[in-house]
Amino acid sequence: MALRSRVSEMLGIKYPILLAGMGGASVPRLAAAVSNAGGLGVLGAAACSPEQLREWIRETRSLTDKPFGVDTLLPASVRRGTKPQSGGGDLDPMEVLGEYKKFARDFMEKEGLESTGTSSIVSNAGSEGQNKGRQDSPQFFSKEFFEAQMEVVVEEKVAVYAAGLGNPGPWIDRLHANGTKVMAVVGAVKHAVQVVNSGIDLIVAQGHDGGGHNSPIGTMALIPQVVDAIGGRIPVLGAGGISDGRGIAASFMLGAEGAWIGTTFLATDEAGIEDFQKEVIADSGDGDTVVSRAVTGKPARIIRNKWAQAWVEAKKEPLPMPFQSIVAGPVLAAAMAAKRKDIAPGFAGQGMGLVKKVRPAAEVMKDLVTEAETALSSARQFA
Numbered sequence: 001m002a003l004r005s006r007v008s009e010m011l012g013i014k015y016p017i018l019l020a021g022m023g024g025a026s027v028p029r030l031a032a033a034v035s036n037a038g039g040l041g042v043l044g045a046a047a048c049s050p051e052q053l054r055e056w057i058r059e060t061r062s063l064t065d066k067p068f069g070v071d072t073l074l075p076a077s078v079r080r081g082t083k084p085q086s087g088g089g090d091l092d093p094m095e096v097l098g099e100y101k102k103f104a105r106d107f108m109e110k111e112g113l114e115s116t117g118t119s120s121i122v123s124n125a126g127s128e129g130q131n132k133g134r135q136d137s138p139q140f141f142s143k144e145f146f147e148a149q150m151e152v153v154v155e156e157k158v159a160v161y162a163a164g165l166g167n168p169g170p171w172i173d174r175l176h177a178n179g180t181k182v183m184a185v186v187g188a189v190k191h192a193v194q195v196v197n198s199g200i201d202l203i204v205a206q207g208h209d210g211g212g213h214n215s216p217i218g219t220m221a222l223i224p225q226v227v228d229a230i231g232g233r234i235p236v237l238g239a240g241g242i243s244d245g246r247g248i249a250a251s252f253m254l255g256a257e258g259a260w261i262g263t264t265f266l267a268t269d270e271a272g273i274e275d276f277q278k279e280v281i282a283d284s285g286d287g288d289t290v291v292s293r294a295v296t297g298k299p300a301r302i303i304r305n306k307w308a309q310a311w312v313e314a315k316k317e318p319l320p321m322p323f324q325s326i327v328a329g330p331v332l333a334a335a336m337a338a339k340r341k342d343i344a345p346g347f348a349g350q351g352m353g354l355v356k357k358v359r360p361a362a363e364v365m366k367d368l369v370t371e372a373e374t375a376l377s378s379a380r381q382f383a
């Protein structure tokens with residue numbers, strides 16, 4: 001039995017397995033390795049300046065002649081310039097920013113962290129220089145920043161674009177005119193219906209188990225409900241806690257036609273995160289993650305750490321995106337420079353316990369395919 005679906009045909013790839021766009025981790029060499037192994041590598045470009053994004057696309061092209069994709073964020077509140085809705089209560093971010101920055105400075109002092117003078121938005125963001133070119137770029141995570149990134153995606157005519165947050169609707173016509181397939185990641189049926197009505201080509205249903213920005217609904221419950229709501233109009237990919245081939249097979253059973261996989265690919269030689277973070281992933285188990293707003297301001301699944309815990313202990317409400325990253329960025333950059341796994345172990349999903357060692361991405365891909373094919377074949381014994 002060979003693992004294939006509508007997704008492999010649409011994207012011109014061998015297996016319907018996609019490397020999830022992960023800021024700091026899904027760098028050109030990892031995306032190229034996954035594409036070269038028959039999946040689709042997707043660059044985690046959320047925090048890339050437009051200049052850096054263009055360099056990443058060109059670098060990936062130099063490493064593979066296979067299709068690959070780009071993932072960025074399009075948070076609706078930032079693009080509309082309205083007050084963000086996720087969390088933050090009645091707080092006016094600008095009013096409390098000074099106090100919150102002091103909280104961060106006090107935390108750094110208590111932990112003996114020295115400022116690096118830089119900021120890391122994604123807690124796994126390694127030394128790949130995502131901040132490069134920022135001086136001349138639009139303000140980080142502003143409406144202009146997201147729009148400038150999208151101009152690069154359009155100009156570079158990438159094979160696949162994935163919106164990790166928000167609706168890529170305003171860009172769909174220009175992307176389609178270039179032959180780009182457009183995807184969106186959703187965590188709820190309502191959002192799925194909205195983005196499908198915008199004309200996207202594929203949709204990712206990512207449940208609560210997943211690493212990074214996070215839905216309140218579990219993967220097992222979310223996938224079939226999104227599949228039913230979409231009614232076969234476009235293929236659904238399952239995501240969240242899919243960390244081996246059995247998970248891929250299970251998501252097929254739930255009606256998905258492919259998988260969008262993050263955490264498993266963090267423990268690879270090619271991932272852009274720091275070695276100490278890869279080791280934490282290989283050594284940790286199912287219960288070692290928490291959902292916290294302490295990093296980006298939106299609920300994100302992250303490996304347990306002192307920074308997230310400090311907010312819980314202080315009973316402090318993190319600020320909405322993009323303000324929380326202004327507070328957290330310098331702390332995480334300092335913790336990363338000091339290789340502090342107790343403070344900056346990074347984002348990861350609940351499938352982390354299935355990841356036992358750091359190895360080449362091609363090996364991970366090979367196992368994912370073999371395990372999924374075996375699980376799908378053996379499922380027949382139950383019917």
Ligand SMILES: Cc1cc2nc3c(=O)[nH]c(=O)nc-3n(C[C@H](O)[C@H](O)[C@H](O)COP(=O)(O)O)c2cc1C
Nearest residue numbers: 020022023046164210211212240241262263347349
């Ligand atoms: C380290 C890390 C960074 C992530 N960064 C992003 C990101 O920048 N943009 C995005 O759309 N999703 C991001 N995600 C979410 C992934 O794209 C994906 O949905 C998730 O990893 C799937 O769950 P899994 O980790 O259990 O496989 C991130 C996830 C992780 C683990």
